[in-house]
Structure formats: structure tokens, C-alpha cells
Amino acid sequence: xxxxxxxxxxxxxxxxxxxxxxxxxxxxxxxxxxxxxxxxxxxxxxxxxxxxxxxxxxxxxxxxxxxxxxxxxxxxxxxxxxxxxxxxxxxxxxxxxxxxxxxxxxxxxxxxxxxxxxxxxxxxxxxxxxxxxxxxxxxxxxxxxxxxxxxxxxxxxxxxxxxxxxxxxxxxxxxxxxxxxxxxxxxxxxxxxxxxxxxxxxxxxxxxxxxxxxxxxxxxxxxxxxxxxxxxxxxxxxxxxxxxxxxxxxxxxxxxxxxxxxxxxxxxxxxxxxxxxxxxxxxxxxxxxxxxxxxxxxxxxxxxxxxxxxxxxxxxxxxxxxxxxxxxxxxxxxxxxxxxxxxxxxxxxxxxxxxxxxxxxxxxxxxxxxxxxxxxxxxxxxxxxxxxxxxxxxxxxxxxxxxxxxxxxxxxxxxxxxxxxxxxxxxxxxxxxxxxxxxxxxxxxxxxxxxxxxxxxxxxxxxxxxxxxxxxxxxxxxxxxxxxxxxxxxxxxxxxxxxxxxxxxxxxxxxxxxxxxxxxxxxxxxxx
DNA sequence: ATGGGTCCT
DNA sequence: AGGACCC
Numbered sequence: 172x173x174x175x176x177x178x179x180x181x182x183x184x185x186x187x188x189x190x191x192x193x194x195x196x197x198x199x200x201x202x203x204x205x206x207x208x209x210x211x212x213x214x215x216x217x218x219x220x221x222x223x224x225x226x227x228x229x230x231x232x233x234x235x236x237x238x239x240x241x242x243x244x245x246x247x248x249x250x251x252x253x254x255x256x257x258x259x260x261x262x263x264x265x266x267x268x269x270x271x272x273x274x275x276x277x278x279x280x281x282x283x284x285x286x287x288x289x290x291x292x293x294x295x296x297x298x299x300x301x302x303x304x305x306x307x308x309x310x311x312x313x314x315x316x317x318x319x320x321x322x323x324x325x326x327x328x329x330x331x332x333x334x335x336x337x338x339x340x341x342x343x344x345x346x347x348x349x350x351x352x353x354x355x356x357x358x359x360x361x362x363x364x365x366x367x368x369x370x371x372x373x374x375x376x377x378x379x380x381x382x383x384x385x386x387x388x389x390x391x392x393x394x395x396x397x398x399x400x401x402x403x404x405x406x407x408x409x410x411x412x413x414x415x416x417x418x419x420x421x422x423x424x425x426x427x428x429x430x431x432x433x434x435x436x437x438x439x440x441x442x443x444x445x446x447x448x449x450x451x452x453x454x455x456x457x458x459x460x461x462x463x464x465x466x467x468x469x470x471x472x473x474x475x476x477x478x479x480x481x482x483x484x485x486x487x488x489x490x491x492x493x494x495x496x497x498x499x500x501x502x503x504x505x506x507x508x509x510x511x512x513x514x515x516x517x518x519x520x521x522x523x524x525x526x527x528x529x530x531x532x533x534x535x536x537x538x539x540x541x542x543x544x545x546x547x548x549x550x551x552x553x554x555x556x557x558x559x560x561x562x563x564x565x566x567x568x569x570x571x572x573x574x575x576x577x578x579x580x581x582x583x584x585x586x587x588x589x590x591x592x593x594x595x596x597x598x599x600x601x602x603x604x605x606x607x608x609x610x611x612x613x614x615x616x617x618x619x620x621x622x623x624x625x626x627x628x629x630x631x632x633x634x635x636x637x638x639x640x641x642x643x644x645x646x647x648x649x650x651x652x653x654x655x656x657x658x659x660x661x662x663x664x665x666x667x668x669x670x671x672x673x674x675x676x677x678x679x680x681x682x683x684x685x686x687x688x689x690x691x692x693x694x695x696x697x698x699x
Numbered sequence: 700a701t702g703g704g705t706c707c708t
Numbered sequence: 709a710g711g712a713c714c715c
Contacts, residue, residue: 292715
């Protein structure tokens with residue numbers, strides 16, 4: 172069972188730094204260049220070559236590179252953008268329909284390279300292509316595109332070749348997007364999601380960059396400020412600043428208990444790992460949306476008549492999306508932004524269960540049939556509105572949002588005999604509860620098998636694989652999984668990379684019945 | 700901010 | 709239901 176690479180890698184797992192299975196995965200992050208602007212230029216090619224800004228309300232939310240060359244920046248107000256660049260052409264980007272459509276086309280192109288595609292917003296995708304990496308007869312280490320900070324040393328785990336191959340796949344993806352959709356993009360290639368995303372931004376636009384594993388600390392510390400790490404937002408940043416932590420290095424070296432005090436154990440560990448470039452989170456296949464909604468912000472309104480009008484408009488927009496989706500939601504949420512007398516605004520929401528009448532298999536199309544339905548929904552929305560406004564005497568509302576959720580989950584309760592087991596009958600949980608899959612076989616499956624499956628079953632299988640693979644599972648929280656035989660108090664005080672290393676070894680031991688422990692763990696064992 | 704989304708508490 | 713994060 173452990174044919175090729177199993178034994179020898181495990182037996183010579185000596186270096187604390189570049190060891191065995193550290194960089195198993197190959198992750199590609201694809202980021203479309205100035206997304207909204209590109210879509211508008213494709214829809215209206217006469218805009219090409221001219222400075223173009225996309226506006227929402229009184230903001231330029233993004234702009235093309237011609238506009239950037241003239242000083243326009245993202246999130247400028249319309250006013251200051253036009254002062255900077257009087258020749259700026261503006262397109263309204265409040266209706267996301269066209270952007271959603273192109274986003275789905277992009278997703279489908281990427282899916283043709285790997286089933287493991289995760290969307291982040293409308294213009295970014297992570298793709299896990301680990302299973303596409305081949306053992307090549309000859310050493311092939313030509314990287315397509317840029318390499319981040321070329322360095323001579325080669326990681327012992329063999330990831331250099333894998334990442335080089337990943338860069339070739341990324342190049343093919345980007346060529347495909349360009350040729351089929353006319354879309355230019357950037358790509359980052361690395362062994363985890365964090366680093367793939369970060370390295371992709373080092374050469375923009377329309378370029379790609381590969382991070383070799385030996386440069387990962389260099390990349391992450393080049394960000395300088397913790398706030399620049401995806402996953403560290405404004406709230407965490409405020410707390411870090413209260414601790415005087417304003418560089419990545421300080422975040423790396425802060426005692427974990429200090430971070431835990433301020434942020435809780437889970438977040439503390441997560442962000443300290445991020446500060447070392449460690450990110451074990453999986454690429455999660457993006458399935459159908461869990462919520463479908465629409466919002467509109469506006470100058471303050473004060474009457475229920477106006478609220479009703481706004482809600483009718485929003486409801487029409489969101490019902491169109493829900494109808495297109497085809498599923499029947501059973502939850503309806505209203506969110507309201509109230510302008511508080513004091514000056515700043517507050518969002519509140521109320522949710523309720525509904526019976527959604529139109530949709531799926533019904534014979535009614537967009538007809539008078541669902542007028543009654545809309546009226547019912549309007550009634551429940553106004554009831555929710557009252558719950559929020561309630562006793563307020565002179566309220567002012569500056570935003571309304573409607574969102575439908577609670578869609579049926581495909582994986583309903585008893586898949587017992589019918590689905591996965593039919594295709595993989597022998598080795599599911601029943602026969603040998605504690606026997607893990609051989610490491611060499613994990614993550615490598617014959618895709619032709621997948622192609623044969625009915626689409627719904629295929630999705631189920633892929634999700635199942637993702638959920639079962641221990642190799643790339645997010646780290647379990649903290650001290651509770653201190654390795655066996657190690658003093659938890661000692662464990663807790665160790666630097667995060669060492670803890671990571673110990674936990675990785677612990678996981679490997681559980682997976683395969685390794686006999687010799689020529690590794691870090693033994694040094695931390697209590698004498699027995 | 701804008702108009703969306705996700706997940707965690 | 710709110711709050712954090714992402715774009």
C-alpha cells in the first residue's frame with residue numbers, strides 16, 4: 172500500500188524546517204484585472220483605451236488601468252475622481268447582473284481544469300490542482316511567468332517541480348480565459364491559499380507569479396503591516412494595535428497567551444499562523460449560494476409609504492434572482508440601516524420563516540399568478556420592518572435589504588444506501604472504522620470515474636472527499652489537541668511553527684502505522 | 700463607503 | 709441577530 176514515496180520520506184524526516192509533506196498542495200489563485208471595468212469594456216468596446224470608472228452611488232468602486240494612470244483610485248468619490256481626471260468616463264455598476272453572468276462563465280472555465288474551485292467574490296477564484304500534478308520522467312522545473320524572489324535552494328519535499336507544473340496549468344487557464352472570454356487576469360501559484368493569493372498580487376496586471384516554498388516567509392513579511400494579511404480585518408487590527416503589534420514580525424513573536432487574551436484561542440492561533448504564511452484551509456468547492464439578496468442605500472427616508480415603495484422594487488429584483496436559481500427558500504430576512512440621532516448608523520435585521528409559493532416545477536410563469544405571492548411577501552416584509560422600527564418615534568432609514576435563504580440541502584438525512592456507497596461500496600466507514608486511506612492514494616483519483624457519475628452524485632462524492640481528507644483539514648483549535656505524551660503546558664508555550672510541526676507529525680502517525688519516530692516529537696516527550 | 704456574499708459566536 | 713471577514 173505504501174508503494175512509491177511512503178517509506179523513505181517518512182524515515183528521513185529529520186530537518187525541522189523543510190521536511191516531508193509540508194507543501195503537498197498546489198493552489199492557484201486567479202484574480203481578474205479590474206473586474207467591473209473589464210466587463211463594461213467587453214460589453215461596450217468603444218470604451219477600450221479610454222479612462223473608465225465604475226460608479227456606485229457617489230463612489231468610483233473600480234476603474235481601468237487607463238484611469239489609474241491618470242490618478243484615479245479605487246473608492247474615490249465621484250467628485251475627487253473627476254477633479255483628478257476630467258476626461259473620466261463613468262459607467263454605473265449598481266446592477267451586478269452582468270458581472271454575475273461573466274463570473275459564472277469564468278467559474279465554468281476554471282472547473283474544466285479541476286473540480287476544486289472556490290469563488291471569492293465575483294472576480295477571484297482558488298483552484299486546487301494538486302491531483303493534476305504528474306510524476307515526470309525528467310526533472311522539469313521551468314516556471315511559466317514570474318517567480319517570487321528567485322532563490323537557489325530547492326525544497327526537500329519536492330514541491331518545486333509541483334509548483335512549476337502548477338504555473339503551467341495557471342498559464343493555460345489564463346490563456347483560456349483570454350481566448351474564450353476576452354478576460355485578462357493575474358494568477359498566484361503556491362502551496363496554500365494565503366500565499367497563492369498574496370503572491371499573485373506582486374505582478375499586475377495580466378501576469379502570474381509562482382511562490383517557491385523557500386520564499387514564503389519572505390513574502391509574508393514583505394507585507395509589513397498585519398492588516399495586509401487577508402483574514403486580519405479592521406476589528407482584529409484594532410486589538411493588535413492596542414497590544415502594540417504593528418508589524419508581521421511582532422505578530423510572529425508575540426506570546427500566544429497574549430494574543431489569546433485579546434482575541435480568543437481560535438483567532439489568536441489562526442492569525443499567528445497566517446503571520447508565518449501557514450494556512451491549512453482547504454479550497455472549498457463553491458456550490459449554489461446559501462443566500463440570495465439585494466440591498467439599496469439612499470438618502471434618509473421617514474415614511475412607511477416610501478419604505479414600501481423601496482421594498483417593492485427590491486423584491487422584484489431579488490425575486491428574479493431567486494426564480495433563476497430555481498430553488499425554494501424558506502427564510503426571508505429584512506435588514507435596515509437606521510440613521511441614529513447621534514450621527515452614525517446602525518444595521519439591524521429580522522428574519523422569519525415563509526412559504527415560498529412560486530418557483531421550481533410550477534406551471535405558472537411570470538404571470539399574475541405570483542402577484543398574490545408578492546403581496547404576501549410584502550406583508551411579511553412590512554411586519555419585519557415594524558419589528559425593527561417598533562416604538563421608535565422619528566426614525567430615519569438609509570438602507571433596506573432583502574435576503575432569501577434556507578434552501579433545501581441536497582445532502583438530506585439518509586443517503587445511507589443510495590448514493591456514495593453504490594459507487595464506492597467497500598471501503599466507506601462500515602468495514603474498518605479506524606483504518607485511514609494510504610497516504611499515497613489520497614487526493615489522487617481517477618477523474619474518468621467522476622465523469623461517469625450523475626452530476627448530483629458527483630458533487631456529493633467530491634464534497635465527501637473534501638470533508639474526509641485529513642491532509643488539508645483546517646487545524647483543530649489549540650491546546651486541546653496537544654500531541655500524546657507531550658506536556659500541554661510545554662506545548663502551549665512553543666512557537667507556532669514548532670507546534671504546527673508537532674501536530675503535523677501527530678497526524679501522520681495516526682494515518683499510517685509508522686514505527687520509527689525519527690522526528691521532532693520525541694524531543695518533547697516526557698521521560699517515561 | 701457600495702452591493703453583494705461567507706462563516707462564526 | 710449580530711459581528712467578523714472577503715471582494
